Amino acid sequence: MSAAPASSLPPRGTRQREVIGRLLQAAEGPLDVPELHRRALGELPKLGVATVYRTLKLLQEQGAAHMVTLDGENLYEASGRGHHHHFSCRACQRVFTLHTCPVALPAGTIYPGGFVVEAHEVTLYGVCPECAKNSL
Structure with a gap:
């Protein structure tokens, strides 16, 4: 064969x-x-x-x-997934994608001190809705 x-x-x-x-x-x-x-x-x-x-x-x-x-x-x-940021839950350790940007800082912005912004990343930390509900 x-x-x-x-x-x-x-x-x-x-x-x-x-x-x-x-x-x-x-x-x-x-x-x-x-x-x-x-x-x-x-x-x-x-x-x-x-x-x-x-x-x-x-x-x-x-x-x-x-x-x-x-x-x-x-x-x-x-x-x-386009421009997005993350939320890290301190209780369950999961990381979630946030589909809205909490920072209005477009590329090309001149930040104080002469820093030219090319991109940004934001991670928020706290408790996710499920963990917050379970802690009540």
Whole structure:
């Protein structure tokens, strides 16, 4: 019995890319690798964490995902969400995407002292609605 020609096989990792990409799209905010791995195991029970890292690298190279660094931790989110910021819940540790900008500081603004603004990132910290409700 001969093996099928390599060209007839699906590209390696396609299912992993599809699942991880979909999980990033559906997430309420950026995810760290352990959380992304945990969520993906529901559909890919044999998925290794190294595959998650490789897939994230590929998704970043393709422009489908990007890394966000919050408090020194690398998180990942789907690209193409436009200008947005994040809210980090101190109670449950989840990070949420905020779709409104709390800072009116467009690129090209000259900040006091002569600093020329090119972009900005804002992370708000506090308690998310679910944790606030549970603490009452």
